[in-house]
Amino acid sequence: MKVGTHACTVVENRWVNARYKYLRLACPLPLARHTVAGQFFQLACPVTDTEAPFLRRPMSVYGIGPEEDRIEFLYHVKGVGTRALERLKPGGSLTIVGPLGAGFSFSSDWKRVLLVARGVGLATMAPLVPLAARAGVAITALLSARAPADLMREEFLRGAPADLHAVFDSDGGSAVERVEPLLGRILERERPDMVYTCGSNRLLALLQNILGSTAGEVALEQQMACAMGVCLSCVRLFNEDGTKVFHRVCCEGPVFPIAAVAGEVQFG
Ligand SMILES: Cc1cc2nc3c(=O)[nH]c(=O)nc-3n(C[C@H](O)[C@H](O)[C@H](O)COP(=O)(O)OP(=O)(O)OC[C@H]3O[C@@H](n4cnc5c(N)ncnc54)[C@H](O)[C@@H]3O)c2cc1C
Incomplete structure (x- = not known):
């Protein structure tokens, strides 16, 4: 799949523990068939009343699916960008760029x-x-x-x-x-x-x-x-x-x- 800019909708953005959040997005294009383990996306973290992230933030794909247009991230809330990301609510929008990079090798012949x-x-x-x-x-x-x-x-x-x-x-x-x-x-x-x-x-x-x-x-x-x-x-x-x-x-x-x-x- 060619690298693209995808305007996504937030489906879920919840804490899994004191430092990490789980983010689930609906993407306009099916990503599941085209994204492999180890690849990542650049997330355009929103500007909020307290944070103004400049660069996009790289995040690995944590999961895909089960619907073809769903993509998941698991992120550590640590600085300007991820604090802004943390504020996203279901129904909100987030632009992501990818899939980027080369993923892990894998063979189903392995034991x-x-x-x-x-x-x-x-x-x-x-x-x-x-x-x-x-x-x-x-x-x-x-x-x-x-x-x-x-x-x-x-x-x-x-x-x-x-x-x-x-x-x-x-x-x-x-x-x-x-x-x-x-x-x-x-x-x-x-x-x-x-x-x-x-x-x-x-x-x-x-x-x-x-x-x-x-x-x-x-x-x-x-x-x-x-x-x-x-x-x-x-x-x-x-x-x-x-x-x-x-x-x-x-x-x-x-x-x-x-x-x-x-x-x-x-x-x-
Ligand atoms: C390929 C890749 C995959 C990643 N996957 C994940 C993931 O799945 N979950 C997750 O929680 N984090 C992941 N990270 C790290 C994540 O990108 C940084 O924690 C995040 O950019 C921090 O942004 P911030 O604004 O909250 O923090 P700040 O410290 O305020 O960031 C300031 C600047 O430094 C850059 N930066 C800071 N820390 C890192 C870092 N460790 N790696 C790269 N850039 C950094 C940011 O992009 C930003 O430009 C990944 C990084 C890379 C390179």
Whole structure:
């Protein structure tokens, strides 16, 4: 599907916990057949009496359907743009641009996938869950959160079966020294065909160290302005066949092979 500007109507915009909201939109065009897990849209957050967001804000597709024209986002209310988004009411309008970027790889021939998510990474990776479940591919998930109240387990799985491991900052379980042996055991025992991650610089670095020959993909959450490949604000460094190359996260990404990501990742 060509990237388009879509004038949408808000169907639902509700809190799922103290920091995240779920947004459901009706779009004038059927997006379901043309949007894949890992892609994102640029949301033109409204101007309110207190907020005047300038740039559009990038948000991953959290879900599509069941109607062909419905699209869902799960967003962390954190700054000017998302505070404005938070104020939208059912029946209100929101313009979105997309679908943008390259999504995750997936094959229904695979036996098992491992999903390693933290924070907003959970929203980005959530569409992989129904994709794998529908294809009969087993899912193992390792979710990392500040505390049990922040986990969003139901929002992630949405009823799909998975072997789920949860680790938290509140009891020290999410520390790299604790997650490394856990991930090592999971990889050794379950031998996933693909490992996906999003939302944590530390988890990405850990996976780069321990994956070995297991295939892995990361969705990078790089700050970006235009998301059309023009402004180059989201360019990052990658290793490809021993050569250092630059790619735009908005166009060539946001999904890249885990092994290819070089240098600092800009999220916490
Ligand atoms: C491809 C992609 C997918 C994303 N998917 C989600 C998602 O599904 N759910 C979610 O909650 N968040 C997601 N984010 C992060 C989200 O875009 C930022 O949290 C949001 O832009 C913050 O806007 P703000 O105005 O509320 O915050 P502010 O901090 O006030 O934003 C100021 C500026 O910085 C930019 N910015 C700030 N933080 C980020 C960030 N982490 N990444 C990129 N730009 C940033 C904004 O676009 C804006 O231009 C995604 C980011 C990218 C790049």
